[in-house]
Amino acid sequence: MYNHKIIEKKWQNFWEKNKSFKTTEKHNKKAYILDMFPYPSGAGLHVGHLEGYTATDIISRYKRLCGFDVLHPIGWDAFGLPAEQYALKTGNHPATFTEKNIDNFRRQLKSLGFSYDYDKEVNTTDPKFYYWTQWIFKELYKQGLAKIEEIDVNWCEGLGTVLANEEVIVIDNKKVSERGHFPVVKKPMKQWVLKITVYAEKLLEGLNDLDWPKSLKLLQTNWIGKSKGHNVNWKIKNLNEIIKTFTTRLDTIFGVSCILISPEHPLVNSLTTFNYKNSVKKYLEETKTKNELERTSLNKNKTGVFTGSYVIHPLTNEEIPIWISDYILMGHGTGAIMCVPAHDERDYEFAKKFNLSIIPVIKSDKLPYLEDGIHINSDFANDLNILDATNAIYDKLFEKKSVSKQVTYKLRDWIFSRQRYWGEPFPVLFDEDNNIYLVKELVKLPETNNIKPSGSTEGPLANIKSWMNVTINGKKYYHDTNVMPQWAGSSWYYLAYILKNNDGTYTPLDSNEAKKRFENWLPVDLYIGGQEHAVLHLLYARFWHRFLFDLGIVNTKEPFAKLINQGLILGPDGQKMSKSLGNVINPDDLVESHGADSLRVYEMFMGPLVESKAWNVSSLDGIRKWLDKIYNQFTYFMNGNIDISLTNKDLESETNILIKEVQENIEVYKFNIAISKMMVFINYLSSLNKINSTYSLKVFAILLSLFAPHLAEELLFIIKEKPIENQSWPFVEVNKIINKNISIGIQINGKVRADIEILPTWKENDIIENALKLPTIIKWIGDKKIEKTIYKENKILNFIVK
Incomplete structure (x- = not known):
């Protein structure tokens, strides 16, 4: 049994010191692998969050080993209602506890060994970030796509703000806010509106070329409603x-x-x-x-x-x-x-x-x-x-x-004003006649403790008179009292990762350097997140991206080439995890008790990535025992059980079959099957008394590094090999694979009584004929009559007898 606390900390320190996951641009092939960045809540991560993060980490590690330049970043969607609601309840300032929450999230992610490039980290509340959010808004305004209109809006008294149509849901035939389920009513107000309807046809057409789930495409198609x-x-x-x-x-x-x-x-x-x-x-x-x-x-x-x-x-x-x-x-x-x-x-x-x-x-x-x-x-x-x-x-x-x-089209324009404090200010000034003027520089969110919603058309910023009123060359102006919705920053954050520099600054979005970077990295090759964002973030981001494409800023019409909606990790009771049900599993406890690698492998072994799965502690125990078995097997061979005079063509064959099967399943995101193939291989290794080299051990450690990176690094260290960052994905030597005939089970009335090896030339009749010659089958059938014969190709042969 290995000490996961010592080993995991050891390799986390190594990765951080050596910047092992630093984004490189050395090769001709790239992989931009992205998670939907989290809102940093006070509750921290639960195990449900980790499924998508682990999946993207597996692909990122795989692509690096295959010689790709990999961009695998993380950031924080830190503006918005949740932080403000918590601040109002507790009397805290949203900026203070948001920063504290981010520190906790980052600590948790690092403890799980995710291979993020933290130099690329973005935060939507960073003025250096939202300067460019404001810049995009100004470009939308210049093109007539951002306007102030008197319209019927979705007013939520409970939240004290207007909501977009996409933020309103229906419960018991009543319209309520998606956040908090407060009643929503129609109310005429003057609001900033983004003319997403102008892009309705382009947003529909763009879906055709995307490798997205059909269900998600259908949701967007129906929402646009042509x-x-x-x-x-x-x-x-x-x-x-x-x-x-x-x-x-x-x-x-x-x-x-x-x-x-x-x-x-x-x-x-x-x-x-x-x-x-x-x-x-x-x-x-x-x-x-x-x-x-x-x-x-x-x-x-x-x-x-x-x-x-x-x-x-x-x-x-x-x-x-x-x-x-x-x-x-x-x-x-x-x-x-x-x-x-x-x-x-x-x-x-x-x-x-x-x-x-x-x-x-x-x-x-x-x-x-x-x-x-x-x-x-x-x-x-x-x-x-x-x-x-x-x-x-x-x-x-x-x-x-x-x-x-x-x-x-059923699609309606995006209501873009929020009567809140914790958000991006609008980069505009109004004169006394309500004429609009764009502000060239950053309009920074002013600091204040008076963030309570006014309950009227004005946001809390109206309370800050020193900020609200501006005099320029003797003429009076005033700022907008509203802020942008949380979706503003998330509509372009994936571009910010590309623009982020080592010194914390951003390459200007409208520069030639930015264009070069976008040409190198866009589109996002794999995006993993929840389907609940289908007509919110994903629709808004596609709109902003297509607009930036039309401006000549980005080089692709669509931001996310492939998207996967991971299934839910349900609580042990089979219900969706929530604090109210008391079924939330804290990953910190499991990292402490079982180790990060056990948690990662278990989440991927639970079932197909896209399906919902219920948590099972005993299964997690089983994964930990399997990792211990791997560690023990490596140490067994390294303690004098390697004999270079031996030849073992069967081991060579099994090793190459493993590489092939794991690779095939990784590339179609069947991580649970890849892990099962590795389990079979370890069982095979444990049947050997000695091996003739550490090659098969090295191969296995490299494959394991996708799922259990800390243990894999330690295994490479044990067999005196270089760390993962210096390794490559192993090549399949097809000529060393021994072609073995398939064996299938033979059942009598549904119970397996024998098995038979199928020759390549045999057809179904040949298999049945030879099965009936087997002494065991002759014994079990005896004088009984065969009523029916069921053959499932390469799987099972079943004789129904009476």
Whole structure:
């Protein structure tokens, strides 16, 4: 049994002293391996965090051994709500305990032997870092992509701030903040908005070339929500106006029962006739009490009110009534739709409730019918399918100048202001007429202890009058009282690692030197993190990156070439780890009791990287015993059990098979299988009394270094080899691999009773025929009848007998 405390500290000191993981640029091939950088909470790391970190470390170590220049950095997403909420609860200043938390996180990461280049470390609260966050914002402003707009925002009273759409979730049919689950309501406010919608199409197209999980791509695709359809113009009876409706089913226009408009539609007042003013007014007041989810849900209790006005059908000249319904949202499409009850579920429920006509225009036995079919009740479009009917109707409407093709998106612009203290200030000044001026230099976050949210449209920075008000050349200006959201720094931090210099400064983002560095390192080759960031960080970072590409700053359209969402590490109770459930496992305790290497190997051996796994302490004990077995096996051979006069071609073969199998599994991220192959090899080694050289031991130590780097370094030291930083990935000598025939088990009624070696020329019938000749099988079958024979290729042969 080895002393993990002594060995792990020894090699951590060695790595730090020798800067063993320093980023190099010596070779023609590079690997940029990245973790989603953590928010440094006071609770520190738990074992769930370590799964992704261990996976990226394995790949980073593997790539270095394969001769790649590797950039494997770490940093801290340290601005934002969590730090501010904790500060408000405890009376601490967020800057003080954030720095303390970072020190603790760094200590934990180093104790686990992760091969980060700490000279590249970034911190979003460092003014040298957020100077460039502010610079990117100013470039967005110059290009018209950052604007102040009066809009309906998601206001969270509990947090005292506005939230982006992506920061709002739904629990029990109520909109709440993702952070803290506080109620969220709509509220009109003036806010900074980033025009991410301008990039909707580019963000969709960019997904095509990414090696990302299909589920994550689908989440972004659905969030962006592209719809191809048509805008139809409807003339309003007795009013010199038109209503424009958006539809993806132009072919159903002959089935329209009414036109539905949003309560916020600008024509509501003009359309409401005298006899319906009171009912419309009452309905509009009721609508204001509902949130977006309540309005758009698929419940059958649809609400609405008639305006008293009509439009003229552009093809039939019929009068079509105009209704208001709150399930129509002004921000979606044109804020008006053609209601076709026979072919839309929500329209069907609306028509049933208000006794409107339901006109099927596709032949079907059930309503509402949503599929393709033969059109009826559609004049010249009868007997056509959806595509042909759409084209025919479009041509007729086009002649009347009543239609246009249209593409819409569900994606909304990014609300970018936060009424908080702990964030990046906006690099702008306003004059007394509210004109905006960009500030060239850094706008530093002022120090203050008065960080309590005001609960109004102004942030806590408004309390600092000496900072707020500025006089330049006798003219008065004032700073913005809001700060940027936490997502600002994380939208470009992966570029900051590339720009970080040894002296702590950053190469200017807009310099030629930065372009050279980006050309050397972009895109990120492997990015590992949680799927919960699908429509937050990952969408925002892609937007900023594509914008910087359009400016000519970066050389790739996309930031992250390959992305893996690791599965959850569940508590011993099978539930997600949380302090409230008391099932959080502290890695510090396990590093102390079992060693960092045991923890690393166990997390990778639990199961496939992308699947969720429950924690099991006894399994961790088993991993520790396996590492002890490795150590003991090495010391056994080095204590006089190496005989150079021996020849062992079988050992040579097994060693090369191991290299091949571990490499194949590493490259497809099947770390658990790679470890199992190494376990089999150690069992094989333990069956040998002597070996003829330390070559196989050296190979095994190099392979082990990906998973258990401290022990691997010590094993190399024991066999008098150089440290890992001076080693290379072992070459597979294919000619030394002995091709062995596959053996499979033979079952009788599901129980293994014998095995058989399969010759390369055998087919299934040959295997069955030879299996039935084996004395053991003859004995077990006896006089019984074989009812069924099941053969799984190269795995098992099963005789079902009675």
